[in-house]
Amino acid sequence: MNSLLERIEQVREKIKKSAAKGGNPPEQIKLVVVTKTVCADVVKQAIECDVQDVGENRIQDFLEKQKSINKKVNWHFIGHLQSNKVKFLINNVSLIHSLDRESLANEINKQGKLANYKFNCLVQVNVSGEASKFGISPENVEDFLVKLSGMEYINVQGLMTMAPFEDDTEDTRYVFERLRNLKFKLEGLDIPRIELKYLSMGMSNDYQVALEEGSNMVRIGSEIFGHIGGNNYEKVLV
Numbered sequence: 150m151n152s153l154l155e156r157i158e159q160v161r162e163k164i165k166k167s168a169a170k171g172g173n174p175p176e177q178i179k180l181v182v183v184t185k186t187v188c189a190d191v192v193k194q195a196i197e198c199d200v201q202d203v204g205e206n207r208i209q210d211f212l213e214k215q216k217s218i219n220k221k222v223n224w225h226f227i228g229h230l231q232s233n234k235v236k237f238l239i240n241n242v243s244l245i246h247s248l249d250r251e252s253l254a255n256e257i258n259k260q261g262k263l264a265n266y267k268f269n270c271l272v273q274v275n276v277s278g279e280a281s282k283f284g285i286s287p288e289n290v291e292d293f294l295v296k297l298s299g300m301e302y303i304n305v306q307g308l309m310t311m312a313p314f315e316d317d318t319e320d321t322r323y324v325f326e327r328l329r330n331l332k333f334k335l336e337g338l339d340i341p342r343i344e345l346k347y348l349s350m351g352m353s354n355d356y357q358v359a360l361e362e363g364s365n366m367v368r369i370g371s372e373i374f375g376h377i378g379g380n381n382y383e384k385v386l387v
């Protein structure tokens with residue numbers, strides 16, 4: 150009972166239901182399985198369950214796991230990215246979710262140019278305004294996108310946000326609603342080269358609400374792997 154496959158299937162079922170409420174076709178929702186708490190063997194098991202997108206938040210883990218997992222999946226970088234680490238993602242990353250400042254954009258564009266590699270990125274937006282969160286504040290996103298529009302080696306593909314953790318997930322709804330509305334507004338501006346096809350919002354605690362508000366990319370870790378990290382997890386799981 151409660152095998153990895155069953156847990157993933159449960160999440161997929163819940164995604165289907167909530168996506169429909171949010172008006173998105175369920176098959177268009179991307180599930181990014183966040184593997185930051187588990188070792189490469191468990192990531193491989195998840196990939197056997199037909200997982201196509203995995204997310205890591207530390208460069209070291211990202212690179213190590215990618216190296217030891219010789220399978221074709223999309224690798225998402227979801228954590229805070231230090232500028233001096235950008236070069237390690239050349240040729241390696243499907244999507245960076247955490248483009249959150251101009252200095253990072255400059256470095257990504259510079260490294261991309263040197264390597265002739267275009268980085269797919271989401272702009273991280275700090276909707277809740279919490280000091281502890283990274284991200285561009287909503288009122289500055291437009292200017293930031295205009296700057297990114299001129300950066301040839303950055304392909305903007307959408308927006309990402311993290312809601313505050315709330316016991317009552319209804320309290321997160323405004324965050325997702327605001328980002329969705331911001332996306333609509335920005336799309337209307339038709340900024341050259343800026344594509345806003347992804348709204349990456351929703352984690353284990355709040356993805357159903359996020360989907361109801363129009364998210365089409367969710368990042369789920371603990372609901373699938375539990376809260377126990379590292380190699381121990383395998384013992385708990387089976």
Ligand SMILES: *Cc1c(COP(=O)(O)O)cnc(C)c1O
Pocket residue numbers: 183185206227228311352353354368369370371372
């Ligand atoms: C860890 C993490 C997640 C997954 O969080 P869970 O609550 O474990 O589902 C999603 N997004 C980011 C940016 C993370 O760091």
